[in-house]
Amino acid sequence: MDKDLDLHLIHTYNRSVVFDHGEGVYLVDTNGKKYLDMGAGIAVSALGYSDEEYKQGLKDQIDKLIHVSNLYYTEPVIRAAEYLSKVSGMDRVFFTNSGTEAIEGALKLARKYAYLKNPDSRGEIIAMNQSFHGRSMGALSVTGTEHYRTPFEPLIGGVSFATYNDLESVREKVTDDTCAILLETVQGEGGIYPATEEFIKGIRELCDEKDIALILDEIQCGMGRTGTYFAYEHYGVKPDIMTSAKALGCGMPVGAFAAVEKFAEAMVPGDHGTTYGGNPLAGAAVCKVFEIFEKKKIVEHVSEISAYFFDGLNRLKEKYPEQITAVRGKGLLIGVEVKNPPADYVKKAMEKGLILLTAGQNVIRMTPPLVMEKEQIDICLSILDEIFHSK
Ligand SMILES: Cc1ncc(COP(=O)(O)O)c(C=O)c1O
Structure with missing residues (x-):
């Protein structure tokens, strides 16, 4: 080169x-x-x-409005949230600029839910070995690949790692301070490992039993890639919080974390925000992607x-x-x-x-x-x- x-x-x-x-x-x-x-x-x-249709959708939105602050509503963003809620089975959506930021938001939401139940909670998170969730300090803290992490320590605390597809190893890590279990429904960067049905159903039960958040990272494996909109549909399991990005915008930088109402309502104005995340142009891209997915x-x-x-x-x-x-x-x-x-x-x-x-x-x-x-x-x-x- x-x-x-x-x-x-x-x-x-x-x-x-x-x-x-x-x-x-x-x-x-x-x-x-x-x-x-x-x-x-x-x-x-x-x-x-x-x-052509995707490009035209973006061009039309560029001619209308590229950006306004998240202090205001825009029609494409409202529609994009409606589409994503419908296909994901979640109730509410927060749009981000990337997958990494979607993970950050998902972790904050799980911690806020635990904090509201008990302000002294230490907000511990169980993530998986060989996982990948992004490169920011928070997302890196839950990424279970040592060589990505070590040069950037200290990372955020309260994270422990279990073995993917080994339910017992997850169970052993759960404490009274655990607020979330985070995993990719299919591990991507780690080597393309789909979760077993037993594992993912077992984690769902564990989260229900302890009232902690099951966060499924669908950033790589979601948006139709595995033959269902989201990979968790294969297992008949619904997360409490899910993350999406990558094909959500098909090229426009947009991600999202979405949650069922019980968790979503933990966040209130002032808890989280972003300048660009889910601006009207990104919203228009998401709407176009869903429209074309349905049509084709x-x-x-x-x-x-x-x-x-x-x-x-x-x-x-x-x-x-x-x-x-x-x-x-x-x-x-x-x-x-x-x-x-x-x-x-x-x-x-x-x-x-x-x-x-x-x-x-x-x-x-x-x-x-x-x-x-x-x-x-x-x-x-x-x-x-x-x-x-x-x-
Ligand atoms: C499963 C998973 N989570 C999170 C991320 C981070 O997403 P982004 O690169 O959009 O920040 C990736 C990126 O490869 C990913 O595969």
């Missing part, structure tokens, strides 16, 4: 390509090379690139296409057992566990015009646009076949 490109950017990413524009499920770089995108901006661009039956499409993709990946696993150790995930949130470093595959794929991601230590991650069709999945599978073959 040309050294000058990084000259004025703090070096927090190993970037490789300069992208120019997007068309459907392809990105195009400044040299005109096309890439089939199996990352979608890390589970963001569910509608792919350059969707995106969530149903994910279930159909996912089975096809998994079949193809499992065939590759049978063909290359010395390289592929597991294929797992839900819908179009897919992990291919490999024995060699996953970054090697990502690099090779990039040369061949295929964008892949990594997760955890040994997983190739795929979070494609949800509008991906069978023909494009065939192209992806054939490039993967070439790469595994050449290893």
Whole structure:
């Protein structure tokens, strides 16, 4: 990479390509090379690139009103909250600029609920090992990956970590001061691990028994990605507080935390706020996303296409057992566990015009646009076949 490109950017990413524009499920770089995108901006661009209706929705809102303070109502934001409440089963929504901020808000809400019950509560939070919830001090405090955390300590106190999919390990951590149990319904960055039914139902019961908040992070696994609007629908379990972002805006920076009334009412004016979070432009993006999802039956499409993709990946696993150790995930949130470093595959794929991601230590991650069709999945599978073959 040309050294000058990084000259004025703090070096927090190993970037490789300069992208120019997007068309459907392809990105195009400044040299005109096309890439089939199996990352979608890390589970963001569910509608792919350059969707006419989405772009028009944003343009119309830009012409009307881009921003007013959250001291006032706007129609797009009211409608966006209504959409999200309806599909999530929550009662009230707070819009943020990012997933990280949605986590911050969710933690504050759980602590406020506990504080109202008992002002001496220490507001302890149980989170999971190998989880990822963001990089701010609060979100990092509940992120169970040591190397992200250590250089930035001391973080917020009162957080302990249990083992994902091990109910007993969660039970052991619960004290009279616990105010919330936080988990991703499907762990994303940690390596694409869906929760087991027993685990998630057990945690729901535990939270009910102790009157503490079950917070489900649906930032990566939500918004249709697993074949239901939110991944918790697969389990017949409803959280008290949930977080969303990424595909919620399909490219416009917007996130949200939402809660059932019992928890939501703990927050009152002055408790939380944001200047930009959920401004009218972000609200219009959310409304457009939901409208297009309904019109194009995106969530149903994910279930159909996912089975096809998994079949193809499992065939590759049978063909290359010395390289592929597991294929797992839900819908179009897919992990291919490999024995060699996953970054090697990502690099090779990039040369061949295929964008892949990594997760955890040994997983190739795929979070494609949800509008991906069978023909494009065939192209992806054939490039993967070439790469595994050449290893
Ligand atoms: C599960 C989960 N939670 C939280 C976040 C943080 O979201 P953001 O990057 O929008 O702040 C991410 C981002 O990857 C995520 O995957």
